Amino acid sequence: MSFETNATVASFGGKLLKLSHTSSVIGSKMNLNLYLPPQAAAGTKVPWIFYLAGLTCTGDNGAEKGFFQAAAAKNGVAIVYPDTSPRETRYDGDDASWDFGRAAGFYINASKAPWSETYKMENYIVDELYSALPKEFSLDPAKVSIMGHSMGGHGALTLYLKYPTKFKSVSAFAPISNPINCPWGQKAFAGYFGDDKEDWKKHDATELIKSFKGNVDILIDVGTGDNFYKQKQLLPENFEEAAKAAGHTVGPSGVNVRYQEDYDHSYYFISTFSSDHVEHHMKFLQSQGDLIEF
Numbered sequence: 001m002s003f004e005t006n007a008t009v010a011s012f013g014g015k016l017l018k019l020s021h022t023s024s025v026i027g028s029k030m031n032l033n034l035y036l037p038p039q040a041a042a043g044t045k046v047p048w049i050f051y052l053a054g055l056t057c058t059g060d061n062g063a064e065k066g067f068f069q070a071a072a073a074k075n076g077v078a079i080v081y082p083d084t085s086p087r088e089t090r091y092d093g094d095d096a097s098w099d100f101g102r103a104a105g106f107y108i109n110a111s112k113a114p115w116s117e118t119y120k121m122e123n124y125i126v127d128e129l130y131s132a133l134p135k136e137f138s139l140d141p142a143k144v145s146i147m148g149h150s151m152g153g154h155g156a157l158t159l160y161l162k163y164p165t166k167f168k169s170v171s172a173f174a175p176i177s178n179p180i181n182c183p184w185g186q187k188a189f190a191g192y193f194g195d196d197k198e199d200w201k202k203h204d205a206t207e208l209i210k211s212f213k214g215n216v217d218i219l220i221d222v223g224t225g226d227n228f229y230k231q232k233q234l235l236p237e238n239f240e241e242a243a244k245a246a247g248h249t250v251g252p253s254g255v256n257v258r259y260q261e262d263y264d265h266s267y268y269f270i271s272t273f274s275s276d277h278v279e280h281h282m283k284f285l286q287s288q289g290d291l292i293e294f
């Protein structure tokens with residue numbers, strides 16, 4: 001597979017590539033952004049982090065408003081910003097609401113028709129992009145981490161917990177932490193999987209942490225002024241409680257949920273803490289080359 005580079009934008013000494021490709025998993029064209037830090041220019045294979053965006057987003061939201069590039073350039077790490085759903089194949093009702101269908105792919109492989117034909121964002125991330133990107137760009141195939149926001153935070157947590165050997169570390173901003181028990185998740189899972197709630201549990205971070213045996217050094221930030229948190233769409237406490245009951249450490253160096261006073265759900269919140277998240281991942285992704293200060 002090859003990626004087409006539609007634009008190259010200079011950013012913090014590195015380059016943001018606006019890419020498209022024909023996805024064999026999704027079955028149509030997909031767009032994404034890839035930030036390559038200055039250290040990648042010399043051909044050094046740098047570590048990289050997926051940033052999974054939330055409902056209504058494309059790969060542009062995080063790249064334009066997350067402020068990840070400053071910390072990524074300093075630490076010599078690349079950031080991949082995929083899209084949030086298939087775009088070209090259209091189904092009845094895919095635009096009927098902003099929390100299901102287009103731009104709401106939930107990073108799962110749908111099992112219910114018609115979504116099951118193309119809504120395979122899980123395989124798109126963990127198989128296709130995971131293996132194709134390092135073949136074409138200066139990325140180390142063995143040093144990959146994952147983070148995300150809201151629906152993308154659910155994606156990051158669940159993909160890490162499902163595929164712990166693929167990702168060195170995970171973090172999340174305001175993640176949907178227990179989708180089977182919140183309105184967003186219940187709507188999406190009923191639509192993409194049908195009514196078997198036992199099946200839903202396989203895609204729920206709070207359920208997955210109960211039987212997870214690996215490393216749980218997970219950074220999560222949640223704003224106390226986040227309206228979606230107040231409306232109980234995020235439920236981070238359920239994730240903490242399940243982790244604790246399963247014997248995992250809750251707190252620094254464990255499941256570390258930081259409740260950030262007054263912050264909301266927006267990219268003002270994400271950009272405030274984005275460098276903390278890059279630094280968190282760098283504990284697990286050995287830094288390449290010297291730090292660069294801007």
Ligand SMILES: N[C@@H](CCC(=O)N[C@@H](CSC=O)C(=O)NCC(=O)O)C(=O)O
Pocket residue numbers: 053054055056057061065098149150151152265266267
């Ligand atoms: N249209 C909605 C608000 C949608 C929204 O807030 N989306 C968030 C992610 S929510 C969970 O996944 C987002 O990241 N938006 C893009 C942005 O750039 O802020 C409404 O009307 O409430």
